[in-house]
Structure formats: structure tokens, C-alpha cells
Amino acid sequence: MPKLCAKIMKYLPKWCKSKLSPKCPVMMWPNYVSEVKRFYDLVTEDFLRKSTKYLHHLGEVLFITPVTSDPILVLKPNWLGTDVFGPIMAPENFPIPRLERTSEAYVTKGEIERVFQDVADVDLLINLLQEFQLCHSYNGQEFIFPGLLTQTMPPDKWQPTHEPRAVYFGKQVECADSTDMFSSGFFPRVQTRLMRELVNHPLLWRDGAKCVDRNVEGLIKLSPDGRAVNICVRSAQGDKVQCGKMLQQLDSIVADVLDECSPGTGTVEKVLSARALKEHREEFYSYGQEEIRATAEGGTVVHPTLGFTEHVSDLLCTEAEDPLLTNRTHIVQALRHVEPILDRLQAHNTLTVEECDVIRERTTPQDRARALLDIIGTKGQDGHKVFMSVLREINPYAAGMLMPTQQTEELGDREGQLTRYRPELVESLRHVEPLMDHLQEVISSEECDVIRAQSTPQDRARALLDNIGTKGVDARQMFKAVLEKVNPEAAEMIL
Secondary structure (H helix, E strand, O other), X not given: XXXXXXXXXXXXXXXXXXXXXXXXXXXXXXHHHHHHHHHOOOOOHHHHXXXXXXXXXXXXXEEEOOOOOOOEEEOOHHHHHHHHHHHHOOHHHOOOOOOOOHHHOOEEHHHHHHHHOOOOOHHHHHHXXXXXXXXXXXXXXXXXXXXXXXXXXXXHHOOOOOXXXXXXXXXXXXXXXXXXXXXXXXXXXXXXXXXXXXXXXXXXXXOEEEEEEOOEEEEEEEOOOOOEEEEEEEEOOOOHHHHHHHHHHHHHHHHHHHHHHOOOOXXXXXXXXXXXXXXXXOOOOEEEHHHHHOOOOOOEEEOOOOOOEEEHHHOOOHHHOOHHHHOHHHHHHHOOOOHHHHHHHHHOOOOOHHHHHHXXXXXXXXXXXXXXXXXXXXXXXXXXXXXXXXXXXXXXXXXXXOOHHHHXXXXXXXXXXXXXXXXXXXXXXXXXHHHHHHOOOOOOHHHHHHHHOOOOHHHHHHHHHHHHHOOOHHHHHHHHHHHHHHOHHHHOOOO
């Protein structure tokens, strides 16, 4: 054992008694560094981090490294499991009648304080719980605890409708690679976004959420294996336009959260069978995008499993397609630098100073892009035209995604070249460093750092493919040219 680790272990009992955060056997990083330097003043923070990670692996401490703040040390791991995790997972501590209050199945900050008033400082406790993905907040005062939600949706919450005008539509987002699955925090974060963004709070269950907006209902269901999420919408009045708007909104929320939680995970989008949805079958049945594209909108497709025939026009909400929502995920990736766009939109009086400040306050380039798209979506047709004009000048590739005909060609091309053989490419690209050295004209140094930060060779390969997929035709041609030099076998997979 490193001498520094042995020394720290000797001091742990003393620190547990005298150097704690209020009520918690927890030390914040600056205090911890200060205490260690009392007996080893030459220690560097980098070496101390490595030594503390070693103690973490031994189970002597818990070394928690939040993305947006300094590390946190739990000096007594048993305290966290016994005094925090145990009570937080006990429904009797948060007496919410689930069936009556499913739409409000959240826990308030006051309730957390009541349960843990003698155990821990509530703000620090909430920080720890969020790091362990045990709670999620949409406003900082009300929290979703996945472990306290009802396991499955009660059948009476999504009953069949006998209205002859009723229409159903849906999408399925599934992991492309058989070894992939969504992170444990993915679905709770989707629920958090729904609580924050929808006018009417959704009904929540551990594996689903139901939304209502005027005459349209929406349902998001996570598959039992955690590898697919199904998005369904319906209108008993046959309102196809409003169904399309809700479907696109829910789809964009799922796409945004996936980008945040699992940036290296490849996904495949499918179209759910409208007839199977209307018949309320227990399983979700879908068609591949290639089957839909190969059939004219007025044509029909035959489901390979169920054997019945459906009109393509009954599967798609084409009337309501909004380019800002339809292609949102790819646009977010393309808008890496929004500052010049904001300057021009402000000069055209399309955005106010306050709106620009709201966008700039977001922490990541993706979040700033999402905030920009959300605000532009409220500006109407005139605002959209100005936005398009500015994009054509600053980012022609992103502008092309908002033009329906070019959008279809670009996305089809991207799928054909980079996702058709994605699993094989991921396995072939075991060393991405030589590729990035030759792609400096296409990939910025910041983007290279993001790719390098991925934990496994496969994740780095996925991140590289995702990045190239947002760069347009010229970038993909350069990528193939580099592959032909560095990895000819992989280059053959790209058309």
C-alpha cells in the first residue's frame, strides 16, 4: 500500500469526529487537501487524487467526483448505505398514496429535510443522491425518486378507445449495438425533462410516463431490457397535426437526454405499428426506417411478424413536421458555436438581450444549441425565416438540415455510410488517435478531447463516428480518405 494511503487511513477516525460537513461524515475536497498537507506538505493534488482513488477501490472511503464541482469524500461508506440509501428507498418515509397522486409522485425538499434532519445536511445529501442517480430534480425544490415510483403503469391509465376517428402514431428508439443499453439515469432524466417542459405534469411510473395536452395523449415506455424506449401518441378526435407535434416534442426530449447520458451509444429509430397500438397489444411492434422509405406515402407495408397490411400514411404524422424538431439531434451537434448566430439574431431583433443571456448561461455547447432552438421555436414563421437566413451565412451545413429535401438526402446518406455497418466499424476502429491526427481540419481540438475522454476503445470509436456524422458530405469523404491510409479494412465498409 502507498505510504500516503496508510497515513490517510490512520487519520480517518479522527477526521470522522472533528472535520465533517454539518451532521455528515463527509469532507469537501479543499478541506481534505488542507488536512493531508498538514502531515505531508509536498503532496500534489494530482497524486492525492490517485491515492484517494486507491482508497476508494479498497472501500475505505467513497471518492465522488461531480462534473460541476470539486470532489467529495465520504469518510464512512457504511453511513451512506445504512443511514441514507436505506431510508431513502423506504416508501413509508415519504407517504405518498401512489395511485391517487401518481401525477405528483415527487418528493419535496421539505420532505427530504424532515426525514434526514438528524442525519445529514439536506443540500449536501441531495448532491450525493444526484451523483448516485437516486434522485432527479426539475426545479431544485421537487425531486423524482425512481425507487419510490410504482414499478409498472396501471392498466387503467391507457385504456383502448372505441372512438372510430381515433388515430395512433409512435416511434421506437433502440440501441443499435447488441452490447449497448441505456444508462441507469436515462429514463429518470427523461421524466425530469417532462416535468420541467410540459404544461401539464405527466403521470410517472418507474418504466413509463403519460402526458396529456388538450385532445392528445402521449405515452413513453421503457422496454424491460432497458435497450429501447417507445413513444406513442393518440387522439380520440383524430387530430393528426397535434399528434405529430407531441410526438416530435417527446422524441426531441428523448434524443437530448440520450445525447447527455449516453453520447457514445448508437441508436436506431423505427416506426411503431399504428394498428398494433390501436389494438393495445402488450408488445410494441415496429417497422424499420428502410421499409418506410422504400414505400411511397400512399403505399402499404406488410408487418413481417403480425402479417397485416398498413398504409404508410397511417404511420406518419407528415402534416406536422417541424424541421427544428424533426432533425433536432443532428442540428444540436452541428451548432457547436452559437455566439456569432446570437449576435446576428440580436441585430435583426429576433432575439432580445435577455434571451441571448439565457442561452449563454448554459454550461455546454449542446445545451446552448438546445436553448437556442427552443427559443427560435417560439418566434413564429418570421423568426424562423431570419434564423434560416443567418444559418445559411454562418453554418450552411446546419441550415441544410432545416430544408426538407436536402435534409432527407443528408440523413439518408449519413445512415448509409456510417450506421449501416456501425457495429463492425466500432470493432475495427480500435485506435482512433492516428485518425484524429489526420482529421484536424474537420475535428476541433475540443472535440478530440471529448473523444479521447471516452473510457473504452469502442466508446471512442462511437464518439468519433457520431462526430463525423454531424459534419456533412465533405467531412465524410475526408474521413474515408484517411481510413484508406490508416485502416483500409474499415474503409471498405463505407460506401
